[in-house]
Amino acid sequence: MNPRRAFRFAENVLATVMDWGARPSTPVQAALARRLTDDLDTLMQAGRTGQGSDFWQGICTELYRLAASGDPMYFMRWPAIEATMVHGAAPVTLRMWRMLRRSPDWRTLWAPALRHPRYGHPPPFAPMLSTNAIALEHASHLFRFQQRHAVHFHDTDCIVEFGGGYGSMCRLTRALGFRGKYIVFDLPPVSALQRYYLGMHGIDADGSGASATWLCNDLDAIAAWLEREAPNRVSLISTWALSEMPMFVRQRIEPFFALPAAKNALLAYQPDFEGTDNRDYFRGLMARTAEKWTWAELNVDPSGKAPTAADSLYAFGVAP
Numbered sequence: 001m002n003p004r005r006a007f008r009f010a011e012n013v014l015a016t017v018m019d020w021g022a023r024p025s026t027p028v029q030a031a032l033a034r035r036l037t038d039d040l041d042t043l044m045q046a047g048r049t050g051q052g053s054d055f056w057q058g059i060c061t062e063l064y065r066l067a068a069s070g071d072p073m074y075f076m077r078w079p080a081i082e083a084t085m086v087h088g089a090a091p092v093t094l095r096m097w098r099m100l101r102r103s104p105d106w107r108t109l110w111a112p113a114l115r116h117p118r119y120g121h122p123p124p125f126a127p128m129l130s131t132n133a134i135a136l137e138h139a140s141h142l143f144r145f146q147q148r149h150a151v152h153f154h155d156t157d158c159i160v161e162f163g164g165g166y167g168s169m170c171r172l173t174r175a176l177g178f179r180g181k182y183i184v185f186d187l188p189p190v191s192a193l194q195r196y197y198l199g200m201h202g203i204d205a206d207g208s209g210a211s212a213t214w215l216c217n218d219l220d221a222i223a224a225w226l227e228r229e230a231p232n233r234v235s236l237i238s239t240w241a242l243s244e245m246p247m248f249v250r251q252r253i254e255p256f257f258a259l260p261a262a263k264n265a266l267l268a269y270q271p272d273f274e275g276t277d278n279r280d281y282f283r284g285l286m287a288r289t290a291e292k293w294t295w296a297e298l299n300v301d302p303s304g305k306a307p308t309a310a311d312s313l314y315a316f317g318v319a320p
Helices: 003-020 027-046 054-069 072-077 091-101 106-114 133-149 168-175 188-200 219-229 247-258 278-288
Strands: 158-162 181-185 213-216 234-239 262-269 294-299 313-318
Touching: 027 054, 027 072, 027 188, 054 072, 054 188, 072 188, 091 106, 091 133, 106 133, 106 168, 133 168, 133 234, 133 262, 133 294, 133 313, 158 168, 158 219, 168 181, 168 188, 181 219, 188 213, 213 219, 219 247, 247 262, 247 278, 262 278, 278 294, 278 313
Parallel strands: 158 181, 158 234, 181 213, 234 262
Antiparallel strands: 262 313, 294 313
């Protein structure tokens, strides 16, 4: 049995066992689920799916259907979500976990932030059942950034995330101690899912900007807020999402890298997406912003091996 199949087999066995002990939803959790369904129904009736790629438009449409017919407590097992925002462990995830465990801050910082309830029922991570593979990957991104630049990515006044998945990175940075403004730009249906997931963790997130966590579908509104509120330090992050956005949306995001307050940038991307050469695009982005930013390109795999043409890459940036 190859390593990936072994991981899948172990996860399936553990998931079956853990499902036997699953608790029913509390009244608060049930209310959050109803709100998710209502939010998605309202968006569907209004035809609001945002300006995503054809691939992501299809995911949003499927999300509507799944929320109406399924149990949001198990949303990470919905095929549309499982195929895009959730996956189980792989050999690279195990390497990330081992890397984090070797950190002198493992017991005081990383392990406590990684432990969290399994809302959404993600695939269990056998070596550490109190977390999941996606949370470990997100912690690895932050850890690698800190390793490279000797500064915590979340040591900032404001984080702007372009494409936030179901909200895992936001939850993690809050658990690590970030107390500033966290802004997630995403498609409206995905924002609804983020609101549900973060609400399950007691994180108040809304679309108005009144809360410390702002789920926004309007880049102009985010830019206006940053100009008006003028935070001293802003961190920009996108793990794979920017590399899956249409080029015209990427072009509207690029001015954020020119903001005087933008100091940290953490980008991760796959080599290509729907025919777009992402290595060419991101290397071009780094070249276009080189006057302000100092960039480093790394393999996402922490093994230390030289990246191949098939490997995902980081673009880490810092600005004075």
